Each structure stands twice: as structure tokens, then as C-alpha cells.
Amino acid sequence: MTGNHQSLVLVLFSVFVAVTLGITTWASRNRHGSAEEFYTGSRLFSPVENGLAIAGDYMSAASFLGISGLIALFGYDGMLYSVGFLVAWLVVLLLVAELVRNCGRFTLADVLAARMRERPVRIAAGTSSVIVSVLYLVAQMVGAGSLVALLLGGTGGAAQTWTVIGVGALMVVYVSLGGMRATTWIQIVKAVLLLAGTLVLGVLVMVRFGGDFNELLSTAADNSGFGEAFLAPGLEYGGSWTDRLDFISLGLALVLGTAGLPHILSRFYTVPTARAARRSVVWAIGLIGGFYLMTILLGFGAAAIVGSDEVRESNEAGNTAVPLLALDLGGGADSTGGPVLFAVVAAVAFATILAVVAGVTLSSSASVAHDLYASFRRAGAKQRSEVAVARVAAVGIGVVSIGLSLLSGSLNVAFLVGLAFAVAASANLPVLLFTLFWRRFTTRGAVWSVYGGLIPAVALVVFSPVVSGRPTSMFPGADFAFFPLENPGLISIPLGFLAGWLGTVTSSEEADEAKHAETEVRSLTGAGAV
Amino acid sequence: MEPWDKEISVNKHDGRDAGEVRFDDPWYDALAFGWAETDGTGEPAPTVPAARRAQEEDSDRAAADVYLEVQRSAAFQEVRSRYRKFVVPAFVSFFLWYVAYVVTATTATEFMATPVAGSVNVAMLAGLGQFLTTFVLTWAYARHARLRRDRAALQLRWDTQELTRGARGGAA
Numbered sequence: 001m002t003g004n005h006q007s008l009v010l011v012l013f014s015v016f017v018a019v020t021l022g023i024t025t026w027a028s029r030n031r032h033g034s035a036e037e038f039y040t041g042s043r044l045f046s047p048v049e050n051g052l053a054i055a056g057d058y059m060s061a062a063s064f065l066g067i068s069g070l071i072a073l074f075g076y077d078g079m080l081y082s083v084g085f086l087v088a089w090l091v092v093l094l095l096v097a098e099l100v101r102n103c104g105r106f107t108l109a110d111v112l113a114a115r116m117r118e119r120p121v122r123i124a125a126g127t128s129s130v131i132v133s134v135l136y137l138v139a140q141m142v143g144a145g146s147l148v149a150l151l152l153g154g155t156g157g158a159a160q161t162w163t164v165i166g167v168g169a170l171m172v173v174y175v176s177l178g179g180m181r182a183t184t185w186i187q188i189v190k191a192v193l194l195l196a197g198t199l200v201l202g203v204l205v206m207v208r209f210g211g212d213f214n215e216l217l218s219t220a221a222d223n224s225g226f227g228e229a230f231l232a233p234g235l236e237y238g239g240s241w242t243d244r245l246d247f248i249s250l251g252l253a254l255v256l257g258t259a260g261l262p263h264i265l266s267r268f269y270t271v272p273t274a275r276a277a278r279r280s281v282v283w284a285i286g287l288i289g290g291f292y293l294m295t296i297l298l299g300f301g302a303a304a305i306v307g308s309d310e311v312r313e314s315n316e317a318g319n320t321a322v323p324l325l326a327l328d329l330g331g332g333a334d335s336t337g338g339p340v341l342f343a344v345v346a347a348v349a350f351a352t353i354l355a356v357v358a359g360v361t362l363s364s365s366a367s368v369a370h371d372l373y374a375s376f377r378r379a380g381a382k383q384r385s386e387v388a389v390a391r392v393a394a395v396g397i398g399v400v401s402i403g404l405s406l407l408s409g410s411l412n413v414a415f416l417v418g419l420a421f422a423v424a425a426s427a428n429l430p431v432l433l434f435t436l437f438w439r440r441f442t443t444r445g446a447v448w449s450v451y452g453g454l455i456p457a458v459a460l461v462v463f464s465p466v467v468s469g470r471p472t473s474m475f476p477g478a479d480f481a482f483f484p485l486e487n488p489g490l491i492s493i494p495l496g497f498l499a500g501w502l503g504t505v506t507s508s509e510e511a512d513e514a515k516h517a518e519t520e521v522r523s524l525t526g527a528g529a530v
Numbered sequence: 531m532e533p534w535d536k537e538i539s540v541n542k543h544d545g546r547d548a549g550e551v552r553f554d555d556p557w558y559d560a561l562a563f564g565w566a567e568t569d570g571t572g573e574p575a576p577t578v579p580a581a582r583r584a585q586e587e588d589s590d591r592a593a594a595d596v597y598l599e600v601q602r603s604a605a606f607q608e609v610r611s612r613y614r615k616f617v618v619p620a621f622v623s624f625f626l627w628y629v630a631y632v633v634t635a636t637t638a639t640e641f642m643a644t645p646v647a648g649s650v651n652v653a654m655l656a657g658l659g660q661f662l663t664t665f666v667l668t669w670a671y672a673r674h675a676r677l678r679r680d681r682a683a684l685q686l687r688w689d690t691q692e693l694t695r696g697a698r699g700g701a702a
Contacts, residue, residue, distance in 0.1 A: 076635075076642075076653050076654070076657075079657050080632065080635055080657075082657075083628075083631070083657055083660045083661070084628075084632070086660070086661060086664055087624065087628045087660060087664055089664070089668075090620075090621075090624050090664055090667060090668070091621070091625075093668060093671060094617045094620060094621055094671060095617065095621065098675075213650075214647075214648040214649050214650060217648075217649035217650065217654070218648070218649040221649065228643065228649075229643070231643070231649060231651055231653070231654065232639055232640075232642050232643030232651060232653050233635040233636065233639050233642050233643075233653055234636075234639035234642075234643075237636055244636040244637060247632070247636050248632055248633060248636055251628075251629075251632040252629075252632075255625075255628060275675075275680060278672065278675060279672070282668055282669075282672050285664065285665070285668045286665070286668075289661055289664060289665060292661070293661060296657075513598065514594040514595070514597060514598055515594075517594075517597040517598045517600070517601040518594065518597040520601055520610070521597045521600045521601050521606060521686075521690060522597075524606070524609055524610055524613060524683060524686075525600075525606070525609070525683045525684075525686040525687040525690060526683065526684075526687045527600075527686065527687045527690035527691050527694070528690070528691065528694065
């Protein structure tokens with residue numbers, strides 16, 4: 001890569017950072033310091049704005065670069081991810097979005113606390129929300145570090161370390177100064193940039209092949225080195241039965257985890273009504289679906305135009321497939337167009353990471369301040385405003401995730417994301433669905449459900465080949481991996497549901513009929529919703 | 531007669547503004563506009579500080595009874611059954627379709643590789659089919675909710691809020 005590339009990438013990075021800091025300044029000038037304003041932007045976003053922001057929250061750099069890269073390397077198997085990430089939104093649309101908007105105020109725990117004894121469910125749901133968010137944050141920041149180092153051609157640890165610190169500092173500034181209003185607008189800007197970028201690249205790929213999808217596929221198969229097998233599943237996950245089960249486990253976690261991600265749930269509180277929440281999810285499904293269709297085009301396009309071997313040479317995991325494709329589509333490395341398109345793609349990927357981490361940080365600071373701090377505060381302690389606590393929490397979460405990201409720099413990003421989804425699906429989704437739909441569900445059931453999903457999910461990972469037993473593990477020297485799968489979802493999701501059921505049938509207290517009536521009436525009609 | 535004993539659809543009592551009604555709630559504007567005759571009469575708030583605590587407990591219980599009453603009403607049961615009759619079959623079918631797709635893709639790879647037209651094989655059609663069914667189901671759900679649920683749910687929301695306010699005001 002030439003110096004010109006790099007300076008162009010840096011200029012575009014700086015422009016995006018300047019614009020987002022401008023948005024933050026503007027948002028912090030308009031704020032009134034209330035919790036409503038900080039957590040939800042006063043619930044005044046329109047469905048289109050929120051739909052774009054949801055898409056911006058969800059379409060991470062891992063999808064943009066990672067899935068296209070997987071398709072470029074392994075063909076069809078990468079596409080399985082795109083499908084899982086999209087279908088997950090049906091769970092959100094049908095079972096979660098409207099009901100959560102009607103019942104809650106700021107966090108997941110609000111929905112549970114409407115029916116159950118407040119303190120234990122707040123502590124449980126707050127803890128699992130923070131764990132999911134931190135896992136997700138670490139995944140994004142580790143990704144940011146390696147991505148920026150890769151795109152800027154920086155070698156070794158220094159560039160990576162400073163990127164992680166820079167991204168962490170920026171996200172703390174966005175969130176603690178701008179709250180939900182700034183975070184949402186940053187996500188909207190990012191979603192527009194990302195969608196426009198993928199659309200342009202997708203159209204260029206189709207133009208290259210004269211609009212013939214069949215031609216694109218057969219060229220991709222020819223240039224992949226695998227032939228026809230490239231277009232069928234099995235290249236990456238078709239090996240042993242353990243691999244296959246692992247993929248099924250991941251597929252379950254993807255489809256059920258989205259509805260339990262705290263930063264996705266908190267987006268429904270930014271619109272005035274349940275109807276607006278539904279319309280924002282419909283917008284989001286359209287945008288996200290279009291985006292994943294484009295990633296399929298880009299992945300096969302990269303295999304066809306760049307060639308799988310060249311992609312693999314540049315980056316083992318395939319993460320540079322899209323930037324390399326952009327370079328080629330723009331006219332090659334020696335033209336004017338190639339480097340410009342490359343720089344634009346790099347800047348869009350960077351914007352993507354910043355927006356996603358800001359969204360996750362905001363929702364986890366809400367969990368800390370609104371659920372955990374409120375539950376653990378001593379009775380005599382000085383009353384602080386919740387927003388002030390949330391700002392401090394954002395700084396704290398920023399520091400913790402910067403530290404963890406620096407420590408876990410060698411971990412696979414896709415694995416971390418899959419793990420965050422698995423924990424969300426095991427700990428957050430069962431308790432949410434039981435609370436909304438099961439008349440007899442009790443406080444004990446709720447608490448057991450959260451911990452009964454959370455603890456197995458985390459424990460199974462500790463005893464999986466990811467942590468020990470393989471040369472690629474975190475501790476390659478030790479071997480205590482008696483659980484064969486990398487993703488715990490297949491076991492821990494059913495355990496979360498089972499624990500909720502078991503806790504309910506064994507609890508001595510009866511479910512409160514009146515509270516259940518209130519939850520059901522409120523969730524379906526919106527009566528008394530804030 | 532207690533105010534919450536009335537028919538769900540009748541809202542003639544003079545509800546006071548209870549604390550839980552928020553002025554920046556857009557639905558509140560619609561509500562205040564629609565029920566202007568019950569609002570803003572300028573009467574002083576009927577609070578009696580000395581007995582306040584007991585009254586609040588009473589009125590909370592009264593409000594809880596309102597929700598039980600609404601839950602048992604035919605109007606609410608109709609809304610709930612319309613929601614469930616759509617959501618349950620829809621959820622079961624797309625979830626089974628997705629699980630079948632993932633399981634087939636990981637276990638029956640040869641079947642998935644069967645060519646259909648040119649380079650397009652069964653796997654590609656199934657994957658794009660997942661996208662298509664997601665879009666279609668999203669559209670169908672949004673349409674069903676808009677046409678079959680929204681109006682009734684909004685009516686219930688107004689009625690319930692009126693009754694809750696009445697219950698709290700009535701106990702004071």
C-alpha cells in the first residue's frame with residue numbers, strides 16, 4: 001500500500017470523527033439531563049430514524065468484512081451466517097419489540113420488575129446484560145484493532161493498541177456527553193454510509209458480470225480453487241460431527257440471541273409507541289436484509305474478481321476481502337479510483353465499529369446505573385442522580401473493555417460475537433419470554449432462568465476447546481476441555497428455559513394474578529406505557 | 531358503584547390527572563384532546579396529606595383491579611387471541627423452516643449441492659428463500675397488526691387509562 005492510500009484513509013477517518021463529535025456537541029447542548037433524555041433521547045425518534053439506528057447498531061464490521069470474507073474463502077458456508085443474522089429479526093418483531101416497548105422504561109430488567117420482586121430480578125438481569133454487553137464490546141474493539149492495523153498497513157502491536165484505546169476513548173465521549181440522542185444520530189449516519197457503500201460495491205460487482213448472477217457464481221467457483229463445491233455447504237462446517245453440531249449450535253444462538261441483546265432492546269424505548277417500535281423493526285428488517293444480500297454479492301464477487309487465494313494471502317480470516325475487492329473494482333492499485341474506493345471502504349468499516357461500540361456502551365451503562373446501582377445502593381448513601389451514575393458507568397465500562405480488549409487481542413472476533421449471542425439467548429431471552437407469556441411465572445423462576453442460562457453458557461466455554469486443549473486455544477499448554485463444542489448455545493439455551501420452568505414449579509409463592517394481568521394488558525395495549 | 535365496575539367501553543367519570551400520565555407522551559395529547567370535557571376543570575386536587583399513605587395503597591389496589599377487569603373483558607380477550615392466532619403459527623413455522631435449513635445445510639450437503647439452473651443449486655435457492663420468507667412474514671405481520679389489532683388495542687389503552695385514573699382519583 002502506498003503512502004497516498006494511507007493519508008486518504010486517515011483524512012476520511014478524521015472527517016468521520018469530527019462529524020460525530022459535532023453531533024455529540026450538538027446533542028449535549030440540547031439535553032436537559034433527565035434520565036428519559038439520556039437513555040432514550042426523550043423517546044422522540046421516528047420509526048424511519050429508529051429503523052436506521054437499529055440497522056446501524058446491528059450491522060457490525062464483523063458482518064461487513066467478516067461474512068463477506070468467509071464467503072470469499074469458503075463460499076456457501078459464509079452465507080449461513082447472513083441468513084441466521086436476518087431471520088433472528090422475526091423473533092424480535094413477532095415476540096419482543098412491541099411488548100417490550102409497552103412494558104419497560106429503559107432496560108430489560110424493567111420488564112421483569114413490572115411483575116416480579118424488584119431487587120433480585122434487577123440484579124440478575126442487570127448482571128447478565130452487562131456481561132453480554134462487555135463480551136460484545138470486546139469483540140468489536142479487538143476487531144477494530146486488527147482491522148485498522150490491517151487497513152493502515154501498521155505492523156505489530158503498537159497500532160493495534162492505540163486503535164483500541166482511541167476507539168474506547170471516543171465511545172466514552174459520545175455516550176457520556178451525548179447520551180442516546182448523539183448515539184442514535186451517529187448510528188443513523190453510519191447506517192447510511194454503510195448501506196450506500198455496500199450498495200455501490202454490489203452494483204459494481206453486478207456491472208462487472210453484466211448483471212448475470214449465474215456468471216458471477218460460476219466465475220467465483222472457478223477462481224476459488226474448490227470448483228462446484230464452493231457453491232454448496234460443507235467446506236468449513238462439513239467435517240466432523242462435532243463441527244456440524246457446533247454450527248447448529250451457533251445457528252440457534254444467532255437466531256435466538258438477537259432478541260436478548262440489551263443494546264437492541266434499548267432501541268425500542270427511543271420511539272413514542274409500540275406501533276412506532278413495530279414500524280422501526282420493519283424498516284430495520286428491510287435495511288438489514290438488503291445489507292446481507294449485498295454481503296453475499298460482495299463475498300462471491302471477491303472470490304470471482306480477486307480470487308480466494310489472494311484473499312487468503314492478505315489475511316488468514318478473509319477480513320480484507322471487501323477492501324481488496326474495492327481496490328479492484330475502482331480500477332486497481334495504480335489507478336485513481338481504486339485507492340479512493342479502498343479508502344472509502346476502510347473509513348466506512350471504521351465508522352461502523354465506532355457506532356456499534358457507542359450503542360452497546362450506552363445500554364450497558366443503563367444496566368449499571370438503572371438496575372445494579374439502584375439495587376445495591378445503601379439506604380443511607382447520598383442520593384445521586386441516575387444520569388450522573390450512568391455517565392460514570394460509561395467511563396468505567398470503557399476502561400474495563402479497553403483493558404480486556406488489550407488482553408484478548410489474539411482471540412477470534414467471530415467467536416466472541418457468537419459467544420455474546422449465545423449468552424444473550426441463554427440468559428436474557430427465556431426470562432423475557434416467560435415474563436411476557438407465562439401466567440404462572442414467579443420471581444424465583446425469573447432469577448433461576450437468568451442464572452441457569454448464564455452460568456452454563458460461560459462455564460461450557462471455559463471447558464471448551466476455545467480455552468484449552470488445542471494449539472489455537474487461549475491456554476494451549478493446559479487441557480481441561482471436556483466440552484467439545486465452541487459455541488455453548490445448543491446446551492445452554494434449553495437449560496435457560498428449563499431453569500425458568502423448574503424455578504417456577506418449585507417456588508412456594510404463587511404468581512401474582514393482578515401483576516400478570518397488568519403485564520399482559522399493558523404489553524398488548526400500551527396502557528400506562530411511558 | 532365503584533368506577534372500575536363500569537363497562538370497559540364507558541368512560542364517563544371525571545378522572546383526575548394521576549401521576550403516571552406523562553405530558554410528553556404523544557398518546558396523552560390525543561387522549562386529552564378527545565376527552566377534553568373531563569379535563570382541566572380547575573378544581574383543586576383532592577388530596578388529604580394526613581391520610582395520604584393509606585389512600586395510595588387503596589388506589590394502587592384499585593388500579594390493579596382495573597387491570598384484572600380489563601384482562602377479563604371480551605374486548606381484550608379478542609385482541610389477545612388475534613395476536614396469538616397470528617404469532618404462534620408464524621413463529622413455529624419460520625423457526626422450524628430455519629432449523630430445518632441449518633440442519634440440512636450441515637448434514638445433507640450432497641442434497642444441497644444438487645444443481646437447479648446453471649450454477650444455482652438447492653442450497654442457494656434455500657438460502658435466498660429464507661430471505662424471501664423473512665420479508666414476506668414481516669410484511670404479513672405488519673399488515674395483520676395494523677388492520678386487525680391496532681385500533682382495538684388503542685381503544686383499550688384509552689379505556690384502561692381512564693379507568694386507572696378513575697380508580698386512583700376515586701379512592702382519594
